Amino acid sequence: MSPSRMITPEAVLRPTPQGLWCPDGGFFIDPPGPVDRAVITHGHADHARAGHGSVLATPETLAIMGERYGQDFAGSTQALAYGERLAVGGVEVSLAPAGHVLGSAQATVRQGGLTITASGDYKRRRDPTCAAFEPVPSDVFITEATFGLPVFRHPPDSHEIGRLLRSVVQFPDRAHLVGAYALGKAQRVIRLLREAGYDETIYVHGALERLNRLYEHFGVDLGPLAPATGSKADFAGRIVVAPPSAIADRWSRRFPDPVTAFASGWMSVRARARQRGVELPLVLSDHADWDELTATLTELSPGETWITHGRDDALRRWAELNGLKARALHLVGYEDEDDD
Secondary structure: OOOOOOOOHHHHOEEEOOEEEEOOOOEEEOOOOOOOEEEOOOOOOOOOOOOEEEEEEOHHHHHHHHHHHOOOOEEEEEEOOOOOEEEEOOEEEEEEEOOOOOOOEEEEEEEOOEEEEEOOOOOOOOOOOOOOOOOOOOOEEEEEEOOOOOOOOOOOHHHHHHHHHHHHHHOOOOOEEEEOOOOOHHHHHHHHHHHOOOOOOEEEOHHHHHHHHHHHHOOOOOOOEEEOOOOHHHHOOOEEEEOHHHHOOHHHHHOOOOEEEEEOHHHHOHHHHHHOOOOEEEOOOOOOOHHHHHHHHHHHOOOEEEEEEEOHHHHHHHHHHOOOEEEEOOOOOOOOOOOO
């Protein structure tokens, strides 16, 4: 911060039990409970909740919230496209792509020459179902640390999709049930299969159908899909995508000798795969891994780094060792299990 700048970061944005609060803008970012005014970074349930007085978000995130919670999920809504700037109270707000899921955004707040960017959840690798992360030069960068340990280094997506497709060839009499979170991960798995050359019909659990249609409405081509209904013989050698909870449910018994797969960054932890009874763990994450987190901080080189949730100790220590001022906010209410 330059000597001439008198405003402090905490005067612009500060952590509270109700979430990140912007006093002069009169809004919270991703609050864990209903508030009068909220800026929402993306549509996952731990960040986007119903019941706010007003919500500002990208058009895609507003559509996702409407699909999940009903069109009356907030008293009023306002769409803000990537790159647009909006005066809100005494501050300026803009949204930039976060690369997490469709419509996900980093929320940037500017006031008195100070720029603070709250990244929400993000990843740095290419995702064919959403806009790529765009670095925003900031005095303060607020990062997650879901996979903030050096042990988390995710393999290339093509490697994991290749493992799935080889298993389908190897076991032509078995169905392959892929557990994938309903918003973001399921559509990404389907699109990655298409890019790998798999043009067969992919069968989907009913819980995915509305979000799949929403993705296609926003231009994400998922190829031929069909409901996962029918006799066991219909699914031999087929790929079925379903929410993780359905894989362990009675629903999965309709399939012939299924190979259970689960697409998650946590599948690099063998104990988690064993606990879930996963035969084919697929390490596919919608969050930045350790190398991507540290590369992002190196690239941005902010005056301060604030860490919202996740494995904050290791990332804070890395930042300090590399000459970056960092602190953990210990915000509550953000999960690291499902939308990973």
